[in-house]
Amino acid sequence: MTASPTVSAPARVGRQVVKIARFAWRAEVGIWKSLYRWIFRRPRVPGGAAAFSYHSPVMTILVVFIVLSAVEIPIIDLIVHPWPWLRIPLLALGIWGLTWMIGLMLSYLTRPHAVGPDGIRARVGADVDVDLPWDVVASVERSHDVTEKAPKIRDEENGRTLALRMADETNILIVLEKPVVTRLSGGDVEIDAVRLWADDVEGFLDAVRTHIP
Template identity: 70%
Template sequence: MTLERPPTRTPTQHIVRIARAAWRAEVGVWLSLYRFVFRRPKVPPGASGFAYHSPILTILVVFIVLSAIEIPIIDLIVHPWPWIRIPLLIAGIWGVTWMLGLLLGFLTRPHAVGPDGIRVRSGAEVDIDLPWAAVASVERSHDVVEKAPKVRVEESHGRTLGLRIQNETNVLVLLEAPVHVQLGSDHHEIDAVRLWTDDLDGFLAAVRTHIP
């Protein structure tokens, strides 16, 4: 088996694809801020949410703090030149807000296990619904792959979506039949999903309440 190759795109299609991805990311950041402020995590009714941000929490917090410290320092340096100062101030505030929204995307969109199935998330970027009828099994499976594509096809159980945190996953969801998913502007057919959850035992216990 070989890795899936995306279809060839024209330069215009590449630009449109990047613009759409940037727009989705921007909207996701502001929706995450909204959900956090108004305490509306995206968890279906009757479902339990499971976080997956612990391995990257320290890194994101450090970046946010350093970026926030940079704003007054740079503002002090360029204070005599308003034509430079104001754009840099706006860019700095936007950058901190964006990174904060990125972090809150993980916090407000956890994986979810409930009566209707499993919702697999990766911040505001990925939200996949796996109803119980589509799930064959859920098992503990620690896997580490560096620089892996989102969808790998060389695994023994077929095309596998890997939602990795720091290159790792610890849950493998095998599907009864191929499922179509959308990742950004690309469509894929997958046979399994690998994901990371901070509470592996709790996640598997929640799954066992719905499938033996």
Template identity: 55%
Template sequence: MQRAWAIAKRAVRMELAVYASIGRFIARRPSIERGGAGFGYHRPVLTVLIIFIVLSAVEIPIFDLIVHRWPAVRIPLLVLGIWGLTWMFGLLCAYLMRPHTVGPEGIRVRSGLETDVLLRWDDIASVARRPRVDEPKSPKIVETGDGADASRMLLLRINNETVIEIELERPTPVLLPGGGANGGRQAVDAVRIWVDDPKSFMDEVRKYL
């Protein structure tokens, strides 16, 4: 019962995030702290998201035309189709309106609708460009070494790639969506992310480090 309740709460949060992202897109107000700079991570997935949105939009009138004689089938399919289209558009808006940010507080790393982790400057040891490509379906949390040399790294990949590595001064707790080994509160020693423009990202980081 507790797990079902947790899943339901997460679903509600995601639904609200969809509409919040659409609202920000309409208002042209990306989620960037005052004095900070935003850096996108959407380029590798932008084309795919647009294709899914277009296909979802095309499917709605086609299915409506097929089942228009049966209102009991037509109405639920119409509602489901509109909801799916809204959700896909909201996901696109989340990628556009919730960028990584570099600002006075630190580096805020994000991913889609849910992940939002603030790494404060006091916790950051170094930031460097280190391109890396992982195997598909690799875990989000990667553990390396043993004993005193053990470390845990959070990887927020786009198309299995990361390009920036943020090393932390000490194991730092971060809150991730979901549960299990890759969700909830996790202590990590480093974070790797994808940034569309790593040069500009590093130029902004150098203002603070």
């Protein structure tokens, strides 16, 4: 029996760096796409589907961070004004940070959950987009869950469950007929259920009932 080759420490570090770089690049591209979609009023909602927001639990904190970032830019610029070599990089960094925060907020606004003829799209900004066709959906129900510092995926009664939390909370449980493979930042994963947060739970469930009894 041939032993599996040992991966050296530098190779492991290199793979981790590449993984982080890819994640950072996807996040950056997602932020700028969100700005584009908001400017041109093009939310990512499939044709014939109803959109459902999920940003209300985090909107206040996002607005606070955006305001603080905007206030911070002129203050720091005033402090380092005599040193152009320091002022210009800090100004660019501050503007980039402010733009990134605005893009993050807009990613929630332009990529809502969607319930339509083809199924359910469960989302979290530009980072997560889970496609659940109706033929794999067993049930959709109200299920309030509050769990701090829990992993995004964990084993529950319904199997391997993906939790798309907003401020550590979910209020809808989608149980699947069969496992579905979806892509997350860490790679492809197989799931048996999805928990998510919807600002309008009753509206979400009503939309589901128009497609499945």
